[in-house]
Amino acid sequence: MTTQKTYLVTGVAGFIASRVAAALIDQGHRVVGIDNLNDYYDVSLKNHRLDQLHGDRFGFQEIDIEDQSALTRLFDENRFDAVLNLAARAGVRYSMENPHIYMTTNAMGSLNLLEQIRRTGVSKYVLASTSSLYAGQEMPFRETLAVNTPISPYAASKKSAEAMAYAYHHLYDIDISICRYFTVYGPAGRPDMCVFRFIRWIDEGSPIELFGDGNQARDFTFVDDIASGTIAAIQPVGYEIFNLGGGGTPVSLNEMIAMLESLLGKKAQYETKPFHKADIKITAADISKAREQLGWSPQTELPEGLKACVQWHQDNKPWSQNIILP
Template sequence: MALAKDPSSFTPSPRTILLTGVAGFIGSHTARALLAAGHRVVGVDNLNTYYDVRLKDYRLDLLLGGDGSRLGPSPTDSAFAGIEEVHGAFTFKALEVEDSAAVNRLFADYRFDAVINLAARAGVRYSVEHPELYASTNVSGSVNLLQAMSKSGVNKYVLASSSSLYAGAPAPFVETHNVNRPLSPYAASKLAAEAMAYSFHHLHGIDVSVLRYFTVYGPASRPDMSPLRFLKWIDEGTPLTLYGDGSQTRDFTHVDDIVAGTVAALRPLGYEVINLGGGNTPMSIRRLIALFEEALGKRAIIDQQPFHGGDMQDTAADVSKAERLLGWAPTVKPEDGFRRMAEWYQANRSWLRGIRL
């Protein structure tokens, strides 16, 4: 149950926060916001090669005081592999949450006030081919963190979950929908992580905020997601792979809004599952392509492929619970957010040309 307090009155005092998946898209933006708010951040990431690690290097370099140019020599070789580095209130450690011994050592070295767990294997299609990776990182990794928290007396846990759990449910998606029949190993692993978090809340009193993110986009996003892929393909004249006819819609959510909701979820809530999405204002994939064509001044070459069975036709988030508990609502309109993303892409085009999709 949520604690009865005015959500707008919550301002966390400076704390030491463990942020997993810090080199990821959402993780790096979240770390930057936490540091700006005066927190100390210990960020960990295993820098896996699911996608080109040079994007992770770019994000990490910015967090460590660089200009984003400290990149590894190839898509699979990170400039930050195996290192520990400190810049101001930010500490980076290369670490796998699947390694319980390494996680326990981390909790012995630091006194954390909260854990934000953004470390996860992502991607519906890839999970169908490699379900074991998703069980390892998304489930076992979460358990390792929760066990270390319970042993160390760390009481606040924020878990990134996914709107993929709502596949098959009627839109708009509400947190009370039945999500017990996940349609992909990715969604199943996220559901399992949510369930594990609840059990540790019940048994050990850990305060848990589960955040179901809806199609996050913005600068330095993942290259396996449509926005960055579409920008590169349109800009470079490469045929754009489109699954289905493009009429499918997504409740796109700008990363700045996601970060604001994630930081707000550090408040005490008991155990709550909360949607963070665009607010039931979905956009079609065809409209997204048209926005990028306009921003780049180029036409897309469409390579249409069959719709993938593991994907969702439409997503739409009911975010009234987030507004009630967190005082949160999305502020970035998709048209504005995607134009800003296109501007970032154009400013970084020189090195993004070499990024592997």
């Protein structure tokens, strides 16, 4: 990746996509970023991430991937070497409240991009997917597992996007990488996710909303590791699915909370709620395929990553303390 290329990054104001865009720009590439800046969570956080992306190699347009006419203009105005689709409606629980928008964005939006890729001859498509597809499967989760029983509209919409991507690979020879992300965390993270919320609540002395007993565990993966894996997936692979996770060493929420208490120098208070039916008890990624085929492995251990999250929270006060939580 030494020659400058032009990449489309969708959802560029989002948590992961903004880091992908920044890394591509740092590598000397041109990035066209699009985002609809929806209000699922506080837009000031999205604008904060966009403010970090600047220079003559970055251009931003407020475009929704559901808007076919806007996408047609965008693809006619640019010649993309690859499309990295990280735009999505995320969040398992909210997908139960508004399932239709998950299908229109995550499935139909992906189809809209595939149609533009087919029409204009873009050779590469990278699709962000999710470890939520593995619910009920044997661990560690491997890409070869059948993921035909999603337990949330969010997971079902991502499965739909994966299936359509395979159809377009088969019919039109589009080179496609599917990246299944495992519990991504990091500075300027999503405020609907536990790391962001727990830091905020512990710091201000508010009770943590804990669903279940806290023994549920996640394969936490630092955002910059996810970004590097996503970029590694741009290479030609045919059609492949890659787990991007912390390496199969899940950490319980209770352990993670204890780390945050130590970093903040404060004890957490708790408001316990029943374990949610759409959640997974434990996730663990087998990342051997990404290691072997992409040359990728995570570099950031959880204590180091959590320290960076707490530092971002402290450095951005008082604004960070007032970001609206969904």
